[in-house]
Amino acid sequence: MSLTKRDQKHLWHPLTQHKMTPEHLGIVKANGVYLQDEEGKKYIDAISSWYTAVYGHCHPYMVQKVTAQVQTLDQIVFAGFTHPAAVNMSEKLMEILPDNQQKIFFSDNGSTTVDIALKMSLQYHFNQGKKKLKIVAFKNAFHGDTFGAMSVSGLDVYNGPFSDVVLSVDRIAVPTDENCHQVLADFKKLLATNQVACFVFEPLVQGANCMHMHQAKHLDALIALAQKYDTVCIADEVMTGFGKTGTYFASDQLENKPDIMCLSKALTGGMIPMGLTTCTQKIYDAFYANEIAKGFFHGHTYSANPIACAAVIASVDLLKSEEIQTGIKRIQKGHQAFLKSIKPYTKVKKARTLGVILAIDLDVAIDRYGKDRNAIFNHFMSKGIFLRPLGNTLYVVPPYVIKQKELAFIYDEIKEYIHLIS
Structure with missing residues (x-):
């Protein structure tokens, strides 16, 4: 039996209406910016697991x-x-x-x-x-x-x-x-x-x-x-x-x-x-x-x-360390360039960045929690990206060890989603 099914028997998850969200994905491994589920699929942890794993998961040091x-x-x-x-x-x-x-x-x-x-x-x-x-x-x-x-x-x-x-x-x-x-x-x-x-x-x-x-x-x-x-x-x-x-x-x-x-x-x-x-x-x-x-x-x-x-x-x-300070600067530079690139997007109501924090308010009506918000979450998970939207706000707070290609992948998928709802 999968972790997801076994989980349902005894566990009560935070910030969850279990009748609306009965299943929770089983994550069995994490390394660097990636989470891995029990079927072997990997996901970029684009929010550092609620802003905690900022040096990447299981950093050797x-x-x-x-x-x-x-x-x-x-x-x-x-x-x-x-x-x-x-x-x-x-x-x-x-x-x-x-x-x-x-x-x-x-x-x-x-x-x-x-x-x-x-x-x-x-x-x-x-x-x-x-x-x-x-x-x-x-x-x-x-x-x-x-x-x-x-x-x-x-x-x-x-x-x-x-x-x-x-x-x-x-x-x-x-x-x-x-x-x-x-x-x-x-x-x-x-x-x-x-x-x-x-x-x-x-x-x-x-x-x-x-x-x-x-x-x-x-x-x-x-x-x-x-x-x-x-x-x-x-x-x-x-x-x-x-x-x-x-x-x-x-x-x-x-x-x-x-x-x-x-x-x-x-x-x-x-x-x-x-x-x-x-x-x-x-x-x-x-x-x-x-x-x-x-x-x-x-x-x-x-x-x-x-x-x-x-x-x-x-x-x-x-x-x-130089490794992490360089990573922070890389993310800052990436976020700033991304904001400039989405200025023409009509479905972007407001976008902002500070340090490694990037936030985008979409011009769509979505409750903070519920099926529409869950649909956004599931869309990005299907693409291999763990984001946790707050209603119509997408935010990214990636681990400082994230590489440029991984950042670019997140940006591209956000752009693709904005096109999808336009």
């Missing part, structure tokens, strides 16, 4: 480093103990983080990094005797699926059933050239109450919001204003981090750096789950006291798992 760690130390409680992999990882990560980031707190995934950031922000003020409980986030944001992360997200398709039980959040529009003055005014009005604990945002790209992009200069203005009111600024770099916007982090393109950063996904190159919440010395110092209650009492069983730490070390080494 990643495998080597993780294997060595498995043979030395697999797991140890991080409360009361430390270990070489965690210490080495912290030193390695500081080489690429913005200079103001000084402390690292461990968890397991992107959603938990945001939950931790929110708790840190609220307790940061509490520990100083200040009552600041308001949270501000962008409209149409997405920060994860746990309750805190879900609260600051603004996409009803994910949060609808829980709207009455999440944290209260004030929302401001994503700034543009046209509305930036109004957004600043709206934000200042909220900040002037002196009740805003934190401002959480996806820097430069709102991933789940169909790769909506915004400008660094506008975000800089919001961060400067927030920090003037001692409001903690949280950059959710779970999607944007580790090279996707062309720099190590999207925050590198900002003049005003966030107080807290959330990292996951490409953090470990897709090798093993891990999440990190990093912060400034100023944030940490608010918890450093003679009173036990002022400590940050949050913990995950697999915090600082040595194997995951080894994967992070390898990830940072690769990100800084």
